[in-house]
Amino acid sequence: MELDSCTSSDALLMNIFCHPGALRDRKVCALLGVEPGLSPCFGYRARVPLTNGRFDRTEVDLLLGNLLVEAKLTESDFQSAPKRALQAYRDFDKVFDSSQFPQTGDNYLSYQLLRNVLAAFALQCSFCVLVDARRPDLVDAWYAVMRCVKPVELRTELRISTWQEVADSAPLGLRTFLAKKYGLGRERFEESFATA
DSSP: OGGGOTTOHHHHHHHHHTSTTTTTOHHHHHHHTOOTTOOOEEEEEOOOBBTTSOBOOOEEEEEETTEEEEEOSSOSOSOEEEHHHHHTBTTHHHHBOGGGOOEETTEEEOHHHHHHHHHHHHHTOEEEEEEOTTOHHHHHHHHHHHTTBOOHHHHTTEEEEEHHHHHHHSOHHHHHHHHHHHOOSHHHHHHHHHOO
């Protein structure tokens, strides 16, 4: 059903990573820092540990080997949540310097990113955010979260890529499809700014 909506970030993820050549292609894999030949796992339940000994229901958009991926396309932001919701995570204070968090009132901004960084820490995985290059606000939100990550080892496992970079790295058939259906690719990106 995700594929019914071409504007969904989940649909775009599936259109890319279900393509038979995408994860065999060395360029795409090098961009994401994964080995070729992996099988994608969409909607991965990360089970991030809570202080009460239980696990949350965090769902990460994609798991590729040892890489968790959060994807955004048309969504307005990474959501916000009450501070108490994030402080319920077992590793919250170990992972983050919360004094620097972007916040409004009693809420932390970029809740999805914070939760996914906690998942990467708990699972000892890398984490990548995939965004549209035309959304500098989402890029800024990610860097605001990265600045708050305390463990240096974890910080080195955090990255960001754009849909345009993925499209430009994709095999020719997939690249053509992404340019037609989504307007993705370096040339389309540069054209949209030239006419703006």
